[in-house]
């Protein structure tokens with residue numbers, strides 16, 4: 223769960239935030255380039271709040287991929303239904319892989 227009480231002090235003003243538990247894995251910055259940047263210690267920080275729907279979707283992808291669950295939205299703590307329908311097939315595969323980490327489930331039927 224994202225910890226607003228540990229929010230990075232340099233986050234851009236707005237509902238999205240990154241907390242300081244970030245372990246510098248770089249996933250968030252890959253999922254939301256231009257929205258999530260890096261501070262001088264390598265931790266992620268919100269550099270620009272999303273405006274367009276695709277930017278919102280990118281932030282939700284980054285939040286889902288974050289291994290420490292450090293990315294949150296104060297106004298909408300839970301991802302909206304259908305947000306990942308905006309993903310490309312490649313992004314869907316990557317998202318599924320990050321969601322199943324570290325112990326992927328094998329589905330059989």
Ligand code: SF4
Nearest residue numbers: 244245247248250288
């Ligand atoms: S995904 Fe999470 S832990 Fe990784 S860089 Fe982004 S905020 Fe930090």
